Amino acid sequence: MPAKNGRVRVLHCIQNLNYGGMERVLSDLVRGVDHDAFEPHVLTLQYRGRYGEGLDGHATLHDGPDQGPLAMIQPVQLANAIADIDPDVVHLHSGVWYKAVRASRLAGVPRVVYTEHGRRPPPEALLTRVLDGFAARVTDHIVAVSEATSVQLQDGPKVPAERIQVIPNGIDTDRFSPGPSTFRAAHGISDDTVLIGSVGRLEPVKGYATLLRGLRTLLDRADVKVPVHLVMAGDGSQREELEALAGTLDLCGHVTFLGWWDDPEGLLRALDVFALTSVSEGTSISLLEAMSTGCCPVVTRVGGNPHVLGDELAHRMVESKDPESVGAGLADAVIDRERRVADGDRGRRRVNDVFAVNRMVEAYSRLYTEQ
Numbered sequence: 001m002p003a004k005n006g007r008v009r010v011l012h013c014i015q016n017l018n019y020g021g022m023e024r025v026l027s028d029l030v031r032g033v034d035h036d037a038f039e040p041h042v043l044t045l046q047y048r049g050r051y052g053e054g055l056d057g058h059a060t061l062h063d064g065p066d067q068g069p070l071a072m073i074q075p076v077q078l079a080n081a082i083a084d085i086d087p088d089v090v091h092l093h094s095g096v097w098y099k100a101v102r103a104s105r106l107a108g109v110p111r112v113v114y115t116e117h118g119r120r121p122p123p124e125a126l127l128t129r130v131l132d133g134f135a136a137r138v139t140d141h142i143v144a145v146s147e148a149t150s151v152q153l154q155d156g157p158k159v160p161a162e163r164i165q166v167i168p169n170g171i172d173t174d175r176f177s178p179g180p181s182t183f184r185a186a187h188g189i190s191d192d193t194v195l196i197g198s199v200g201r202l203e204p205v206k207g208y209a210t211l212l213r214g215l216r217t218l219l220d221r222a223d224v225k226v227p228v229h230l231v232m233a234g235d236g237s238q239r240e241e242l243e244a245l246a247g248t249l250d251l252c253g254h255v256t257f258l259g260w261w262d263d264p265e266g267l268l269r270a271l272d273v274f275a276l277t278s279v280s281e282g283t284s285i286s287l288l289e290a291m292s293t294g295c296c297p298v299v300t301r302v303g304g305n306p307h308v309l310g311d312e313l314a315h316r317m318v319e320s321k322d323p324e325s326v327g328a329g330l331a332d333a334v335i336d337r338e339r340r341v342a343d344g345d346r347g348r349r350r351v352n353d354v355f356a357v358n359r360m361v362e363a364y365s366r367l368y369t370e371q
Helices: 021-032 076-085 097-106 126-137 147-155 183-187 208-219 239-248 264-270 285-292 305-309 311-316 323-335 337-354 357-369
Strands: 008-016 038-047 060-063 089-093 111-116 141-144 164-166 194-199 228-233 255-259 273-276 296-300
Touching (some): 008 076, 008 357, 021 285, 038 076, 089 357, 097 111, 097 126, 147 305, 194 285, 194 323, 208 239, 208 323, 239 255, 285 296, 296 305
Parallel strands (some): 008 089, 089 111, 228 255, 273 296
């Protein structure tokens, strides 16, 4: 397609760049594309957030305009902001689809790409289905990050299967590789403790109450003979509730809430087991990063998780919203060290083979430029 100054100008539009898998994907795309061929821009509608730090060296960052009460009906201010940037392609991300695709069309953008990073479990609200159905009809390319997310798009806003392309998320497997870590020493966690960890937003969709209850069932088992500790990195609306639940379950001394964590590599390298107990997932970036560092995964059988683990690690799946299943899955990983380490190696190989970041970047680059 025609490009400006010899490069295709790609504008990413997202709510914010705070911690999250979707925000990490955008950051990796902006950093990873061929800057001789593409000119990346990022427009945040709310605020920049932590992933915006340092991104201005790889893209031009724009703050979204103040929008009036009728912005969902006629997003004139957003359309004017997009027109001022004058992109060849607008790439929309979850949370801005309807409003931003309307604004992009008002601005006369020639190509609009949308990525669905993950949807809430059904039933979806009627208004969401209607608005996303309209947005789908005026979007040129619709991407789902997993087959399961593609099915959700087909079932919810009724997007035809032939209009959806699946591009799995990818991560930097060199950055997230096995190696030494100072995390345990810094937190007084002994080398003989089996360290379980999770990274994510402390929100209901992540199912962290189930993880805490599963940990309680694990600790109550007579066959668990080693010390166990859980660390949870992230923050969100459920933090106080989850901390209170940990107290109620008598988990004090077995759980550390870290809040936002700025050294994910150091944390993940220190873990023995990575737990993901979501009730809905697209393709979890934190799971990919953990597996890439060699952590043994224990994850719920939802969304894109089965595809991430593949057949070789299918035995590490547990049931969503089921503390007994989660506890049993954690126990299997805690008790059998040899098998745990072997599965960590299998996970590392799978991420290298299927979910490397360059595969994702190349797939999106083709979408931006194909005729």
